[in-house]
Structure formats: structure tokens, C-alpha cells
Amino acid sequence: MESTLNKQQLAEFYRQMLLIRRFEEACGRLYMQGKIRGFLHLYIGEEAIAVGTMAALRPDDYVIGHYRDHGHAIAKGMDTKIAMAELCGKATGSSGGKGGSMHLFDSKKHFMGGHAIVAGQMPIAAGLALASKYRKEDRITVCFFGDGAVNQGEFHETLNLASVWKLPVLFLLENNLYGMGTHVDRSRAGGRHIYEAAAAYDIPGVQINGMDVLGMNECVSETVKSMRKDGGPRFIEAMCYRYRGHSMADPTMYRERDEAEELGIKDPIESLKNFMLQFEIVDDGELAEINAKVEAEISDAVQFAEDSPTPDLDAMYRNVYA
Amino acid sequence: MESTLNKQQLAEFYRQMLLIRRFEEACGRLYMQGKIRGFLHLYIGEEAIAVGTMAALRPDDYVIGHYRDHGHAIAKGMDTKIAMAELCGKATGSSGGKGGSMHLFDSKKHFMGGHAIVAGQMPIAAGLALASKYRKEDRITVCFFGDGAVNQGEFHETLNLASVWKLPVLFLLENNLYGMGTHVDRSRAGGRHIYEAAAAYDIPGVQINGMDVLGMNECVSETVKSMRKDGGPRFIEAMCYRYRGHSMADPTMYRERDEAEELGIKDPIESLKNFMLQFEIVDDGELAEINAKVEAEISDAVQFAEDSPTPDLDAMYRNVYA
Amino acid sequence: MAEMILREAVAKGLREALEDDRVFIMGEDIGAYGGAYAVTRGFLDEFGPERVMDTPISESVIVGAGVGSALAGLKPIVELMTINFSLVAIDQIVNHAAKLRYMSDGQFTVPLVIRTVTGGGGQLAATHSQSFENWYASVPGLKVVVPATPYDALGLFRTAMKDGNPILFAEHSLLYGMRGDVPDDWYEIPFGKADIKRSGDDVTIVAYSRMTHIALQAAAMLEERGRQAEVIDLRTLRPWDKDTVLQSVRKTNRVVVVEETWRTGGFSGEVASTIQEEAFDDLDGPVARVGGVDVPAPYNGMLEAATIPTAERVLQALNDSYGI
């Protein structure tokens, strides 16, 4: 691992990944208690992607993604209180309780949402990037999507347009090997090396380990730097593993219990921790401090969400139209 | 040109291409007279593709294509009378006058239509091939589509499914360089070598001259032979040129008059004629005979169409449901 | 006679259908995962991967492949995970499945059954809680089936498999656990034949899918007030059974139409308009309509519940129209 990062940054990656992990675990508990409802898709195991990516961006860069969006939102700077309140359907949530888990939005942080139609966010990403190009800004748009989304027509239409029009979209594929219960080998021609398809659109593409936050960050940093120069699209396939079921409703009967082991999956948070300890970048005391801070933030978030009022009935009618 | 074809076959290619050419010219005249209405897309310049392809198929192979379908239908064996009557909206037409130019069908010849939503026929082609696979038949399905259709999501979804499921679809791209008035260089990432995209789906692809009927026939014959063995999809990009506007309504203001010359376009019918004369495969007398036969068939078709009754009003209600 | 839940009734119908070699089913996660709503759990083992096909997340080609294999003489059953996702395949349904028979003047038919899941109430938010059956019900060439009970689901499904036309078969997610009797003996339920789920002389409540049960609740509440409601479950929207509805209205002189989709532009407009067209003089007041509130579905449970018709709102609508 070679890197231009400093200690603070590494510790911050650790903190953010842990924050997302604990946030997700808290969500799981609140779901079991019936306080979060509907569909809940946890990001556990994929934290390095969001954290490594966002740290490589400018605050004004756009980020858009799919329904598995808590990690993206938090890494882009969304307040965990507001996010948790949204998941609990509270008036204090980011969408006043009307969006829920799959639809986090934070306009101030340029987090353009959580979208729940598979691949539906991709054409929108092209539009965000088109706006930047139109205004001759050097902002970029990061578009997160899953391996399952690759098989939607909109994936294709968007990559083609982004290439023909030279739009600054960073296509960031989170390949966790599964779309719900369907393994990518059974759904995608050519199997799991999806980044190779980017070449068909004349878009430079790479595949990297999405469970290594330092590698993620470095790759995205390099990529973004070159995008700001030439304004064109890029494609990164981040290989990762979804620890939990597709959603809380999924008992994952379709995969072997020891699949993760067989794949040699290394936890992104553990990996970074071990790396930092090994090279004495942080010590146990510092780690404990971070842990405590994270635990506190999450328990505050849960408290805030639980204590927040439910929306008044009139909220139902608000913001249908501008 | 090396070939296993015999004289009769060459003469027959010539006859069929000429038949399509004259059919299209007659259509153009009938359109100017207001006897054909709606959208009319002529196949002039692309005859070698349909003729070369169909001659390589078995009668029970499925063929499906887009709205520029007269050539496909005739080469697949559709009676020119019935086709012309359809274009004139007559009761004797293939669809009793209800389908028109863009929607020729011939169930007996396994011609599965003319479809007018760009790329809409592609998913259906996958289904036809799926049926053959399901039944363990070695029939193949040829799916014609244009360069413009390549940018629709359904192109992508269909190629992916055909590859993952190993469906016997021959994707036959008629790349005439334009989708309406938009040049392929302006609409497609990577420009005009579209066949290269097939690799992204693990589908073997080639690009050939679609204005050389012998080359077309040979390529499709080889391709189909290998498909019958392994049952998987193939991709052929036939480069061609649309002599006329997109439809009769198109004054083609967007391209230079001498574009065809600059591209070195060689007429498929003239080329074959010259080839046959040069090598004394046919003589002028034989050619004149073919010409006369073709002229007669087309004038019969026009006569038949003109003499045919219009549908009764009740036809409107028929065949909405089985 | 067996008691079963609606999910089991549909699964039974699917199993029967699969006895025919020409029938196969395909859709997202219907195999290894067992179906997003567990309808096809166990099917992959039972029938094998050639009859039970997991597809990529590509609704358009899934439906199109159904159309194509139907054209070729098979009898595919396609599952769209929910009706919300049918929007990315709607062109194949409306411009292809529904039109090929007509455009070929009967040379080809499309015997395709598209099963899907409809309705809200699960706190799945705005893009996952919709009911577009009314749109499909406006398309010539399609048929639209909207069962409310296990008995109806099975009987209608059997008919769908025999029908020979493209059919949208929409199962309500909140009804999968609903229990009901299903005869052991073979029966079928024709399309275009509404079911009188409860008879009564005072007022008619027309509904379909889950709203049938809201209608029954409203009827129970009316009974407490001494009024007998006739509850008519349309069962199919295209064709829909106006005769049964009109006959009832001619008897009761009062009618309310209840549906879950947005009230504005819903199918209740079709039903209400038709009733007043054909039974104007029999009406004691305007045909009442109760539909979903005209907003995207909010995630919050209380808000969402407030968008969906309730028995109380049915009673209120009757009161507004007829002062009862």
C-alpha cells in the first residue's frame, strides 16, 4: 500500500466506516422493533466504497445512488440524526418521513438521492453531469449502482450518452455479486468482470477491491483528477460483498454460509484497523476514542429519531408540486 | 470472391434484389399518388442484406425486423401481391389493411413482422429463440435492426439475455449510418464499428459489406451453420447505405448529396450484375428475361393491390382478441 | 374443500399450469430466491431451471421474451416483481403484446400471462406502492385480472391460462396472506363476470382487489346502522362486468365505487360514468367514488394509511351522495 494520505485521514476513514457500520446495525435493530418499516437494505460490508470515494470528491460534486443509500448519504456528509429520523418516518427526517430508507436526499451536501427503481438513477446522473458541462464547471457526478442494475436498458443508454456527449460521470459499480438472490454469473454475459463492458462505450474502466478503503480512495482520487481535466466519463467496478441479505426480508437461502470465507473476503473496517495498528499509525487508545465517539453519535441519532414527532397529517399534501 | 454458389443461385439473388428494388420504387410512386399513406420507409440500397441472409436460412427459421420491412418480408418469401395490398390498406393485404407498410407479417413463412417501435422487436426475437431452445429445435431467429436501435435499452437487455441464456439469435445490424437524420458518429459511442460492442456480451461479432450479396450470403451461411451446432447468439454488422430519405417525408437536408460517392458506395444490384456478366455467368438475354419477369410481377402486385377491395368497416373490430 | 392463503392458491394455479409442457415461468428471483413474495418457493427444485427461469433485472426483455415465445406457440408466464416495475416494460406490454394480433390481423396471437404484484400499504414509499391496473385496463388487446380472494385467484388464473390473449394478472401484496376456501374439484371463473361478495338491497359498493375487503368492512358497518349493502367485486377490469353492476344499482339506487389507485384518472371514473350513463333514472343521487388520495405514497405509515381508502371514507362518500 502506497499512499499520500496522512494519519488524520486514515483515522477519519476508519471513523466514517465504523459510523456507517454502527448506523446500519442500529437500523437492523430498529427494524426488528418495527420502528423502521418497508424495505431496508443494509450497506454492511461495502463501507469502504462510499468512504473512500467521497473523500476523493469536492463538496460540490454530485452524488447519486440507489436504495442501498445510507452509506452514501452519511459519507457525503449527511447528519446521522436526520437520516435516522427519516428511516423512522419522523417529521425531522430529511424528507419529513415521506421518503424513508430508500430515498435519502441532502440538497446542501449535493447528495441527490437514494433511488429505488433499479438503474433509474443512472439517466439522472447523466443529466447532473450535463448541467456541469453546460455551465462549464469542473464538477463531477458520481453515480453508484449495483451489479444487478447493469442489465437494465438505462445502464446502456446512460453509458452511451455519457460517452458520446463526454459527460463527467464517474460510474461507480458496487459489485457485491448479487442482485437480490441472483448471482452475477447467472445474470450478466461475461460474468463478474463488468468493467470490461465500459470499453464498448469508449469509457476507461477499472476493477478494484472495494473492501480496501485506501485503494478505493486512491483510485477515485486519480480518476477524478483526470476527469476534471478532460471532462469525460469513467467507470470503476468496486468488488465487494454484501454481508447481509438483500433486504431485511431476505433469509439468503440461495448462498452458502461460508461463501464469504471461500471468496477470501476481508472486512474493510478490520483491515484498516489492523493496518493502522501494525504500522502504529494509531494506538488502541485512539481507536477506543473513535469507537466511543461513533457509538455516541449513533445512540444520539437513534434517540433523536425516537424522540422526534411524527409528521402532521397535512404533510401528506405538501411538496407534491413546487 | 470465392463461393460454393451456382449460377441458378446467383441469378436468383439478382432476381430477388431487383424484385425488392422495383417493389420499393412502385411503393414510392403509389405514395406520391396518395395510395400508400402513413409512414413509408424504403429499403433501396439495402437489398443485398435481406436477400443474402434469407438464402442462408431454412424456411422454418424465424425472421423479425423493424418498420423498414418490405425487403425482409419479400426475401423471406412473402407474396408481393399481398404485401402491396397491405401497403395500400386493402382487405386482401397480409393484415387486411390494418398493419400497413411498417407491419408486414407472414405466419406461413415465419416472418414475424415488421415492428415500428425502435428496438422493440429485439426482446421478441429473444423469445422466439427461447422457444426454439426450449423445444430443443435447431431453428434460429434472425433479428434485423438499425444502427439507431443500438442505443435503445432493449438492445442491451436482449444481447445480454441472449448471451446468458445462450439463445440462437442472429443479431443482424443494418448499419446504414443514419437513424433518421442522425449520423451514427453522433449517436453511438465508438462510432460506426458497432459490432465491437458484441464482445462486451461475449457474442461473436463481425462487420461485413452489406452491399455485396455474395459476401452476405456466405457470412450468414457460415454463421448459421455454427449456430445450429452450439445454439448460441451471433452478431453481424452489415454496412450499407440508405439511398433515400429515412421515410418518404424526409428531404434529407442533413447529408451531402455526394456522400454516397465519397463513401465509395457500390450498388448491390449493379455489382452482382457486373460480376455475373464479367464471368459470363449470365448473358444479357437472361438478364432481360429476369428483368421482364420482375417488372411483370411488380405490375401484377400493383394491379392486384389497386383492384382489391377496401376492408369492410367491421374489420376494425376483428382480431383485437383471440 | 381446502383452506389456503392467496399465495398458495396462486402457487397451486402455477403448478397446474406447469403440467402443460408448453408452459414455463420466468422472472426476477423466482427461482433460487423463491420469489420476492415467496409465491414460487420450491418451484425451482420441483420443475427445474428450464421451466422456472431466473432472469436478469431486465423487465423489457423479460416481457418481450414472453411475447416472442408466445408467438412461437409456447404459453409463457412472466412474473414482474411489482407493477411499479412494469413501467420499464410497458412498451412491450402495450405496443407489442397487446397489438400483434391486431396488426397481423389474426396471423399471430400472444397467449402470455404476466403476473405481477400491485398496491400499497407496505410503507414502501412513492415508487413502490402504486396500482396501474387502470392504465392497462384502457388498452385494447389486453385483459386485466385483479383477484381479491384465494378462490378467485385460482379460478381466474385457470381461465387466464386458457384465454389465449396477453393478460395482466395483478395480485395485491397485502392479500397474499389472506385465507379462504378453495374447492378440491376443478372450477374456473370466467373473465368479465363480477362476483357479488355480499348481497343487499340498500346500497351497492363496487370494488376490486384489496378494496373488496374494505367494501366488505364498510358493508358490516352499514349493517350496524341497519342498511344492507351489496358488495360487487369486479374481479376483472378488462373486460368488466357492467351488467352485474347495473342490475344491482337498479335495485339499490345508490352506489359507490372504491379503488386504491389515485382517484383522479382511476378506473372508478369509467365505472361511475358508465353507471350514470346507463342507469341515470335509477339513481337516488350521484354515483360516489372513493380512491387513493392524489399524492405520491408517503413512507410514513400514518401518512400512507391516510392515502388509502378506508371503510370510513366509503361511508362518508355514501353520506355525501345519498345522505345515508
Next chain:
Amino acid sequence: MAEMILREAVAKGLREALEDDRVFIMGEDIGAYGGAYAVTRGFLDEFGPERVMDTPISESVIVGAGVGSALAGLKPIVELMTINFSLVAIDQIVNHAAKLRYMSDGQFTVPLVIRTVTGGGGQLAATHSQSFENWYASVPGLKVVVPATPYDALGLFRTAMKDGNPILFAEHSLLYGMRGDVPDDWYEIPFGKADIKRSGDDVTIVAYSRMTHIALQAAAMLEERGRQAEVIDLRTLRPWDKDTVLQSVRKTNRVVVVEETWRTGGFSGEVASTIQEEAFDDLDGPVARVGGVDVPAPYNGMLEAATIPTAERVLQALNDSYGI
């Protein structure tokens, strides 16, 4: 005051809109080709390729790119060649454009104008002759505009550009050549305000888009028979102006609603139901509806014409309902 055809009126609106730097237009063949219906002829030269963008044939990403650039603060105008092709983009329209404001609770808005071409009558056959405005009119979060004259087209288009919401602006292909006066001075036409195209006391005819002209024809025929029809052009379907309609019906006591899309499940059901709900006692008989015949559009001109409402059918419907 200038006389111009509807095509020119829309082009005028587009040119005015393009004075705002945030506005650009994109669509298939709107640039080099000049637009499938020639509305944007000359625009590419006038405004350059950064403001007038030819797109690939990829409706979904065209609309989505409109949504995205609108989210980012631009004011895109997207052209979908015809409303038939909107079906391959309908998910972006319904599940994205229409919902993002609500799902973000106002953090984001989508000021997007989608222009498209609607209607039949051109012998373009079943997949190219449809009118889906009624579907879009049922979607909360969208607005739907259906102009019938050059004056209305321009005035409504100006409002659309200021509105700030996703708007489906549907121009009827057979109206592009229609002539009408357009004031030189600036004017706008608000959404949700119907226009009384002709006043009369005897009967109300409600229509929109091209059917407004059929309604006027019917009115002329009624006049010959000594009856004065009031012709109301809704101009926008969402919102739609029930007040103007109800006011007229309260005066005339007779009403027919005319539209081009399939009668079953059309928007006329919404209008008719609402009229009888709110003005039941003012009606001399049932609200009449005239819509397209419930079949896919046939290519043959005579057959196609028979599927589309005519003035004669309007008169027949009035006769059926009111014996006039």
C-alpha cells in the same frame, strides 16, 4: 396581432424560452433534421449545438438527463418525438420526474418541460397513433397540457416554462398546420383554466386538444338545428378546470365529453364522473361521453377515421342522453 400556425406558435415559445441561458432543448432529430414535425427547423443554426442537442434514440436517458439537469438548476426542454415513444421513458417520467420533489420533501424540484406529439389520424397504425395524456393526467406531481390552438399553445407554453414542475406538453400532430391569431403583446395562459371556445345555453361540449375542433364542428351543426352549444376546451388535464365545466353544465343541464383516446379508461370518465358528482341535480340526463373506439388504430384510412370521434358521433351521444 399576427396570424400563425400552431407549429410556429410553439417555435416562438421555444425561441423565447431559449433567451434564458438556463434553457436548452434536446431530443431525437430536433437539430440537423429539424424535428420530425419540423417545429425546431433552423434552431440548430440559430442557437448552436450546445443549446439544441440531437440525442441518440434513447428516450429513457433523454428524459432522465432532463430530470438531472433540472435538479441541478437548469431548465431543460425535452422533446419526445411522439407520445407513443414516451412509453419507453415512462418510468423516468412517473417514477422520477413526478416524485423527486415529494420524496425529498421539497429539497429538490424538477422544472422540466417534456414536449411531445400526440394523437392519431395520420394512418400511422396501432403503435404510432395513440394518446396517453390521460395516463399522465392521473399522476400526482405531473402537469399535463393539451393545447388546441396556436394562441393557447404559446400562452400555455410560456406558463409551462415558468411553472417549476415536470410538465407533459402534448401537441396534436394534426394541429400543427392549424392557423390562428397570436397577439404581439406578451400574454400567458394559466394552467387549470379552461377556455370557453364558444358560448351557448343549450348544451355543453367539453373537449381538449384536437377534439376541441370536433366539438366546434358539432356546435355548428347543432346551431343549424337551432341549439346553442357551449364548447369548453380544458387546455390542461392536470390540473383540470372543473369549475368552468360545472358552471356551464348548471346553465345548460346537458353535457357531452369528447376525447380521442380509447373511451374505456379515458379522461372523459374522470370529467363525466365529476360532473355528475357535483351537478347531479342540474342534469337533464346522463353525462354523455364520446371517445376513441376501443381497438388498436388500424392503418387503413377509412377504418382509422371510424375509430376517431366525429361531430356526428357527438350529436348522436347528445341525442342518446338528452333526446336532442
